Amino acid sequence: MEGISIRISGANGDGIESAGALLSQLLAHNGLYVFGFRGYQSVIRGGLVWYQLKASNSRVYSIGNGVDVFVALTMDALAAGLSNMGENGIVIYDSTVIKTTPAANAKVQFVGVPLMEIALKSGGSFIYRNSVAIGIIGKLLGIDEKTIDIAVGKAFKRKPEEIETNMKVVNSGYDFPINAKLEKKLAIGNAPLEKYLLNGNSAIAIGAYAAGCKFYAAYPMTPASSIMEWFALHEPLGIFFKQTEDEIAAINMTIGAASTGARAMCGTSGGGFSLMVEALGLAGMLEVPIVVVESQRSGPSTGLPTKTEQGDLLFAIHASQGEFPRIVLAPRSIEECFYMTAEAFNLADRYQCPVILMVDLFMSEHSESVDIDPEKVAEERGEIAAASDQQTGRFMRYKITDRGVSPRSLPGSKGLAFVASSDEHDEYGSLISDVLAGIPKYVELRKKMHDKRMRKLDTMLDDGAIGMPTVVNDGADVFMLTFGSTTESATEALELLKSRGINAGLISFAYLHPMPSDRVKKLLEGKRLIDVECNATGQLAKLIAMNTGMVVRDKVLKYDGEAITSREIADGIANYVGKV
Amino acid sequence: MDMLTQESYKSDIKPIFCPGCGDYGVDAALTKAFVDLQIDPDNTVVVSGIGCSSSLPHDLKTYGIHGIHGRALPVAEGVKLANRNLNVIAVGGDGDGYGIGAGHFVHAIRRNIDITYIVMNNEIYGLTTGQASPTSMIGQKTKSTPFGVIERPINPLALALASGATYVARGFSGDPMHLAKLIGGGMKHAGFSLIDVQSPCVSFNKLNTYDWFRKRVYKLEDSGYNPNDIMKAYEKALEFDMDPNKFPIGVFYETTSPEYEDLDVTLKAGTAVGWNAPKKEEVANVLNEYTTEYA
Ligand SMILES: Cc1ncc(C[n+]2csc(CCOP(=O)(O)OP(=O)(O)O)c2C)c(N)n1
Numbered sequence: 001m002e003g004i005s006i007r008i009s010g011a012n013g014d015g016i017e018s019a020g021a022l023l024s025q026l027l028a029h030n031g032l033y034v035f036g037f038r039g040y041q042s043v044i045r046g047g048l049v050w051y052q053l054k055a056s057n058s059r060v061y062s063i064g065n066g067v068d069v070f071v072a073l074t075m076d077a078l079a080a081g082l083s084n085m086g087e088n089g090i091v092i093y094d095s096t097v098i099k100t101t102p103a104a105n106a107k108v109q110f111v112g113v114p115l116m117e118i119a120l121k122s123g124g125s126f127i128y129r130n131s132v133a134i135g136i137i138g139k140l141l142g143i144d145e146k147t148i149d150i151a152v153g154k155a156f157k158r159k160p161e162e163i164e165t166n167m168k169v170v171n172s173g174y175d176f177p178i179n180a181k182l183e184k185k186l187a188i189g190n191a192p193l194e195k196y197l198l199n200g201n202s203a204i205a206i207g208a209y210a211a212g213c214k215f216y217a218a219y220p221m222t223p224a225s226s227i228m229e230w231f232a233l234h235e236p237l238g239i240f241f242k243q244t245e246d247e248i249a250a251i252n253m254t255i256g257a258a259s260t261g262a263r264a265m266c267g268t269s270g271g272g273f274s275l276m277v278e279a280l281g282l283a284g285m286l287e288v289p290i291v292v293v294e295s296q297r298s299g300p301s302t303g304l305p306t307k308t309e310q311g312d313l314l315f316a317i318h319a320s321q322g323e324f325p326r327i328v329l330a331p332r333s334i335e336e337c338f339y340m341t342a343e344a345f346n347l348a349d350r351y352q353c354p355v356i357l358m359v360d361l362f363m364s365e366h367s368e369s370v371d372i373d374p375e376k377v378a379e380e381r382g383e384i385a386a387a388s389d390q391q392t393g394r395f396m397r398y399k400i401t402d403r404g405v406s407p408r409s410l411p412g413s414k415g416l417a418f419v420a421s422s423d424e425h426d427e428y429g430s431l432i433s434d435v436l437a438g439i440p441k442y443v444e445l446r447k448k449m450h451d452k453r454m455r456k457l458d459t460m461l462d463d464g465a466i467g468m469p470t471v472v473n474d475g476a477d478v479f480m481l482t483f484g485s486t487t488e489s490a491t492e493a494l495e496l497l498k499s500r501g502i503n504a505g506l507i508s509f510a511y512l513h514p515m516p517s518d519r520v521k522k523l524l525e526g527k528r529l530i531d532v533e534c535n536a537t538g539q540l541a542k543l544i545a546m547n548t549g550m551v552v553r554d555k556v557l558k559y560d561g562e563a564i565t566s567r568e569i570a571d572g573i574a575n576y577v578g579k580v
Numbered sequence: 581m582d583m584l585t586q587e588s589y590k591s592d593i594k595p596i597f598c599p600g601c602g603d604y605g606v607d608a609a610l611t612k613a614f615v616d617l618q619i620d621p622d623n624t625v626v627v628s629g630i631g632c633s634s635s636l637p638h639d640l641k642t643y644g645i646h647g648i649h650g651r652a653l654p655v656a657e658g659v660k661l662a663n664r665n666l667n668v669i670a671v672g673g674d675g676d677g678y679g680i681g682a683g684h685f686v687h688a689i690r691r692n693i694d695i696t697y698i699v700m701n702n703e704i705y706g707l708t709t710g711q712a713s714p715t716s717m718i719g720q721k722t723k724s725t726p727f728g729v730i731e732r733p734i735n736p737l738a739l740a741l742a743s744g745a746t747y748v749a750r751g752f753s754g755d756p757m758h759l760a761k762l763i764g765g766g767m768k769h770a771g772f773s774l775i776d777v778q779s780p781c782v783s784f785n786k787l788n789t790y791d792w793f794r795k796r797v798y799k800l801e802d803s804g805y806n807p808n809d810i811m812k813a814y815e816k817a818l819e820f821d822m823d824p825n826k827f828p829i830g831v832f833y834e835t836t837s838p839e840y841e842d843l844d845v846t847l848k849a850g851t852a853v854g855w856n857a858p859k860k861e862e863v864a865n866v867l868n869e870y871t872t873e874y875a
């Protein structure tokens with residue numbers, strides 16, 4: 001899995017993200033797999049920003065363990081990035097602003113380039129330093145100048161007045177006689193390997209659109225906000241979007257919209273999800289299909305707003321009072337962000353319950369070159385009552401059935417009116433709380449209604465609607481356990497472990513709740529398991545213990561705000577199996 | 581089609597209200613307004629929160645959503661925004677709408693979504709058996725204010741006006757015929773309408789009784805009041821605060837202003853947001869914004 005890692009870093013406002021995006025595009029177009037991520041601080045101006053990407057001729061699962069080319073625009077960026085350098089990496093720093101030459105380092109080559117001076121001389125200004133960097137990196141990688149020009153043209157399609165200056169600046173960077181040699185080589189192609197380059201939040205939004213989502217409601221909160229911004233921009237496609245006064249309104253509106261039959265979704269991060277909790281139970285009780293995206297950031301409370309973590313898994317599975325069926329999914333890649341969001345709507349409709357899609361900042365915000373095929377999205381709308389279902393004079397919305405699912409009617413349908421009630425209710429939806437609670441007949445009925453709803457959990461498992469974890473390398477001596485976003489780093493760790501003589505495998509979960517306990521137990525039994533997660537308590541391991549009784553004691557955990565790297569995982573695993 | 585009568589809207593469920601509860605008057609006035617406008621019950625959704633008053637949807641044959649405490653408005657907004665062809669009515673109590681749901685109240689109003697909101701204001705928390713509500717009067721002794729209320733009550737009409745309301749009315753459940761007119765007016769009004777209904781709680785509010793209201797209530801329309809002047813509306817909304825012997829009911833304010841649904845890029849097409857997934861080519865078109873091709 002050889003590849004090249006590139007990092008560009010500076011202050012907020014230096015155009016780091018746009019440079020990273022442009023570079024990613026350029027490399028993806030030139031026949032490489034790309035995986036990129038922006039690190040940033042929760043300040044608007046001046047904070048440290050970096051964009052790191054890895055490009056390779058084979059599929060990439062991380063931003064790389066050691067940086068090969070690092071462009072630093074500020075002293076802070078330089079200081080913060082040095083520890084991430086790989087063997088013989090090249091550090092290019094803006095010698096116009098960084099006057100103190102970094103201390104010599106046997107591991108890396110330091111090259112001062114007057115980025116600012118070049119930018120100014122070729123007609124740009126201070127903020128064009130990122131474009132100089134693009135030219136320099138393009139040259140180092142051996143990409144032909146013409147394709148770089150095209151990439152610049154594409155990146156500035158919406159700001160045509162900027163194209164000319166940017167191209168000039170990029171070309172000056174390209175022409176700068178840089179005194180450094182990149183040892184690793186990539187086979188540069190001239191056609192993309194994968195059709196698209198996008199991040200998790202875009203994939204979620206487009207997955208929802210493909211599934212026929214017509215309603216999105218949200219209140220801004222990193223790292224879910226870019227889903228909202230996608231819907232805001234794409235409203236003309238015929239999807240209604242509402243920015244609400246708070247997350248409580250967002251989920252309640254979503255429930256209202258879904259009650260009319262529209263496919264509806266809301267999204268937030270942990271703090272907003274905390275506010276949504278009561279209404280999550282409402283969706284469970286009314287049996288209204290909704291999809292809730294929870295993009296986790298580091299907690300507790302406000303926590304680290306721009307950093308990643310997987311600390312909300314057990315919270316999402318248990319959130320809200322009482323017991324009701326829900327489904328919790330955690331996509332493990334950008335492709336799964338797309339397909340599982342579409343699937344979430346099908347599951348919600350089939351089982352008439354809330355579906356929570358768990359991602360995290362790293363999954364939401366990292367980009368990959370991927371192929372996505374809309375043809376693979378199937379639409380299943382669940383059971384909808386027809387006028388002929390009205391037999392008793394009043395529509396039995398919550399009819400007790402073997403599967404626990406009762407056909408629902410949509411407002412506007414003749415003769416199928418009913419009241420959906422958050423209080424416990426009978427098969428028609430009428431209250432059996434308050435005045436009727438305690439009367440033997442209704443005590444019995446309460447139990448029956450609760451059983452009916454809860455039965456849906458067995459039904460979805462029996463239907464095979466809840467997938468099993470994926471196993472990589474069946475015959476391994478030791479297996480990593482992951483869910484969601486850590487799966488990609490763990491996939492990359494497989495090779496690192498192999499090179500250290502460890503025959504490792506991977507068991508990754510995308511379907512977290514409900515869990516097909518017996519089958520999962522059978523799968524895990526007799527295997528040497530090590531839990532790998534981005535949280536401090538090993539929540540997946542706890543979940544597995546809860547469902548199967550199997551206790552996984554060994555854990556590789558990270559919770560400092562950054563995503564876990566394949567090297568960290570490999571070191572952790574090696575530590576346990578005694579081959580450091 | 582046959583003429584719809586009040587029976588066409590009443591379900592077989594017996595209301596949970598206590599004998600003499602003001603909310604019976606609201607039940608009657610609402611179905612009367614339905615008859616007057618010949619509303620199609622199958623095309624109508626009545627949404628509520630939690631409270632005695634919020635059980636009202638069960639008394640009707642329309643579609644209903646009996647949600648959670650304080651959240652009637654966002655649920656109702658979701659229904660209306662997803663299918664603007666439905667008649668959407670939100671109902672609930674003073675605690676539901678002006679207390680726990682106060683945040684939603686001002687925002688629903690400023691959006692001017694075409695929803696009729698009926699608040700059964702009994703100046704008390706009824707269902708939880710008699711604690712102070714945000715509209716309980718200063719000095720009132722309740723279970724949670726044994727030494728008397730010391731907070732100023734919310735003035736829902738003034739708050740609605742300040743939030744940009746386009747239809748603000750107050751009724752009295754002791755006069756259901758008059759109330760039916762106010763509700764009907766709200767339903768006909770294009771945009772958000774608030775009907776605050778003084779609806780006595782006979783069990784837990786011994787202060788704001790039918791008699792208490794009858795002594796003070798007068799109808800704005802009888803005094804030649806013109807509801808198109810916002811400054812006059814504020815004046816009338818504050819009248820009881822200035823003179824505790826005067827309690828006007830009627831339409832305080834009405835103006836025309838575009839509905840949210842007519843301004844939104846998606847909804848102005850005039851239809852429900854619908855059901856069908858896009859064609860595969862349409863999805864591919866969107867994905868193309870992320871293409872790695874240069875063509
Ligand atoms: C989140 C939440 N908090 C508290 C309650 C308890 N509760 C139920 S009804 C109610 C107040 C009811 O007062 P109001 O809205 O004025 O309705 P009324 O019964 O007077 O018609 C409260 C506090 C609840 N159901 N949910």
Ligand SMILES: [Mg+2]
Pocket residue numbers: 631673674675700701702703704705706713
């Ligand atoms: Mg009340």
